Amino acid sequence: MPATTPDAPATPFSDLDDYLALPRVAGLAVSPDGSRVVTTIAELNDKRTEYRTAVWELDPAGRRPARRLTRGGRGESAPTFTADGDLLFLSSRPTEDDDEPPTALWRLPAAGGEAFEVLALPGGVDAVRAARAGTTTVVSAGLLPSARTIADERRLRDLRKDNKVTAVLHTGYPVRHWDTDLGPGRPHLLRVPAAGDEPADLTPTPGAALYEADFDVSPDGRFVVTTWQVPAPGAARRSVLMRVDTATGERTVIADEPEADLFAPAIAPDGSAVAYLRETWSTPAKAPRITLCCLRFGHGHAELTGDWDRWPSSVVWSADGTALIVTADQDGRAPLFRVDPDTGSVTQLTFDDFAYTDVCAAPGGVLFALRSSYAAPPHPVRIDPDGAVTALPGVDLPALPGTLTELTATAPDGARVRSWLVLPQRTDPAPLLLWIHGGPLSSWNCWSWRWNPWLLAARGYAVLLPDPGLSTGYGQDFVQRGWGAWGAAPYQDLMAATDAACADPRIDADRTAAMGGSFGGYMANWVAGHTDRFRAIVTHASLWALDQFGATTDGAYYWAREMTAEMAAANSPHRHVAEIRTPMLVIHGDKDYRVPIGEALRLWYELLTASGLPADEDGTSPHQFLYFPSEHHWVLSPQHAKIWYQVVTAFLDRHVLGRDTTLPETLG
Incomplete structure (x- = not known):
């Protein structure tokens, strides 16, 4: 698709093939000590029919070029660090027996060496979270309702596959989401086992409760806070917050509002509180509203931003637990804001023309994030305590026509x-x-x-x-x-x-x-x-x-x-x-x-x-x-x-x- 304007400069936007070949950055993870930062970069495959994503390591100081860490033929996603600095990620890696295996959990040791498979499940692994100070790792994965063991799960999935059965029997709502037919597997939260053991199912018989779940693992790994969907009148669903003990699987509803959805839980660095977002239900006469809330265990809930005329869209704790860092749309941008977890006072941290996402906190008040605008695609940055923003070398930003x-x-x-x-x-x-x-x-x-x-x-x-x-x-x-x-x-x-x-x-x-x-x-x-x-x-x-x-x-x-x-x-x-x-x-x-x-x-x-x-x-x-x-x-x-x-x-x-x-x- 050549440009038709004589004065237009030669840029990747002048030809669709050049444009589609531009590498795409998404996601960010930071090690607990702040010494390592990784992102994923997607590149077009040789047939130009799909993007393959790999994990790349960035220089937190912004001086050295990015370094590629993974090279799986089908790509890697969802990187996260363990407390000891190992890198976890999801990947589907073909074998001699299976050229399209489900996505599995992999681990790349910080000390060096090759990545190895940690957990493979018949229905694949969908998401992973690791404790920042403990050894606990929790994944989200789909399990068939009638399966009693992982071996039984594998048998039932093979039975459906061999007989080319795709039918799903529903007894509730919803039955599909965006582009996905829901079922027959139902999402569960599983504790990743020691080598050779089966994973521990923390949420047996969840029904539809964990579809689209947001969950966080406490720093010491003792509990998880997750969104949990419950039925509401008119075939509706609403989201409450559930605390799940990772040793026993005991579940406790910790936040529940009949006419609001609660989501994006973020557990404080000392495990004493959980921040979350609250969206009120709309009515034909009244639009919804999103606010930031905080539950201090044993002390109750507080709505922190009830007087702030913005909608927070993400939340993380600062590394020392003294502040909540949120993003929110504002006047054609999406800056970073600091919210005091005691008073709810809001302070704007960034003042450029960018939208910030994927915020990660590091020790010393440093933040890492992706930022983009209509002048630049997503790219990683470091935000220092004084507000200075430094772009981290990753991919070159394209010239604009x-x-x-x-x-x-x-x-x-x-x-x-x-x-x-x-x-x-x-x-x-x-x-x-x-x-x-x-x-x-x-x-x-x-x-x-x-x-x-x-x-x-x-x-x-x-x-x-x-x-x-x-x-x-x-x-x-x-x-x-x-x-x-x-x-x-x-x-x-x-x-x-x-x-x-x-x-x-x-x-x-x-x-x-x-x-x-x-x-x-x-x-x-x-x-x-x-x-x-x-x-x-x-x-x-x-x-x-x-x-x-x-x-x-x-x-x-x-x-x-x-x-x-x-x-x-x-x-x-x-x-x-x-x-x-x-x-x-x-x-x-x-x-x-x-x-x-x-x-x-x-x-x-x-x-x-x-x-x-x-x-x-x-x-x-x-x-x-x-x-x-x-x-x-x-x-x-x-x-x-x-x-x-x-x-x-x-x-x-x-x-x-x-x-x-x-x-x-x-x-x-």
Whole structure:
């Protein structure tokens, strides 16, 4: 996909193959003494059909280049350190007897030598946590409900495999999640055994309680605190916090709120307390709210950030236990904040234009994290106690084919609406693409490999990334003003942001298009039925008929709390199909369980039969439908992500620029 703008510099964004080959950093782990830091780096395989991830060691001082530690043919993930400095990780490593074994737990000794397998289970290992001062290691793994031993588990899985049985009998909700069919295995927490022993099941007969579990191991390894899902009215689930003794498996509910979900437990370095996040249940009239809480064992709970108008998104303790370090969306960024665990006072620690994730605390008040923005993909950094941030050598950050600036607009109700604006390097006014983020409780504040505006900037487009009503990082009132009224304030905010961008002399206001995925796809559909100002609209994984969507999404109980039937009808894009006169590109993956394929199928049929641009008598239409039978909500396979961009840019080029672009041969 070569750039079409003569002045555009040669960057990896000028060619899709170069872009897809960029290495991708994810995750971070720090040894208990702070002397070692590791991350994972994913690189494209030789066939260019998937990414293989390896563990790399970083120099905590930021002077030496990164050093690769693992080289398994199928990659490694989820690194974590033991108290004595050994490195644990997950990997699936083929053998002569099995070329696709389940993921197992491996250990790389700090003293040197080869990595060795610690624990292999028939259903694989999903997650691992290690005590920071003790010898206890706990994993999450799926076990079949009727299996009584690991040997029995292996027999039953072989029985299903040999007979090609995929059926699952459910007795409760949910039955699938995002892109995963749940069951027949149920997640358990297991204590990793001494060599030769079977793992100890800490959570026998958990049912569906540990799906999507967050868990932490106490520093001395004596107990685990985990999220634990319990049934709620209307086939709903809610998350409480459970304390599990690692010696006996004794379980105790330690935090339980009937109309809130509790998650992200983080145990204090001395084991005396657990911090966690609390999300209140929404109602059709009231948006949810996320706050930071702390339970001191024997002393009760405290909500620490009830007066802070931000939503904490992650929490870790400082190494000395005197502070809680949280991240939170804020004004198009996601800084680090320090929260006093006694008073709840909040102090901002970073003030740059980045979003921070994967925060790890080290002795001496040092923090390590990943940070990214729309100007840089995720990369590891060290944050010193004085606030100085040092980038750690890992992968080179790519040059960008343009510039990033901020834009502020005023909505009809007077609200401030801010955006990022990506501008290509060209001398004449650029055509504008309005990109609408998903969520909707989200923000355009960090790098995205899937929705990357620089690929379009390399083709000469400007890309507008607004945060309309419902976006996070602007306070509770900004979320509330769009709650239950998706077609009102959020739509008006998007149009105000577009007006402000079009007033910029660097933008060609006559050549514009709108794009969005998930909730952004919903908004793209709504935009299509309410304005003709755009020349083309791309709608990906989008909600179309809200009455149909509500009961078919993977978390229908959440949707039932968000809108009444009357609200859903008033905000459903399908009711305005007759007003659509803009060519639309519909994109959907069949394995999308969050926004099921039925939304796209109905949208496609109604575009062809009931829109203002129906199909011709011969069946041809200006609308197009890009369908991925094997993909889900995000379309992640490199070969399919490439086709996604090729089809999208060809569609935009035709309708926005008035020129035809050849479609890829791989479409057949």
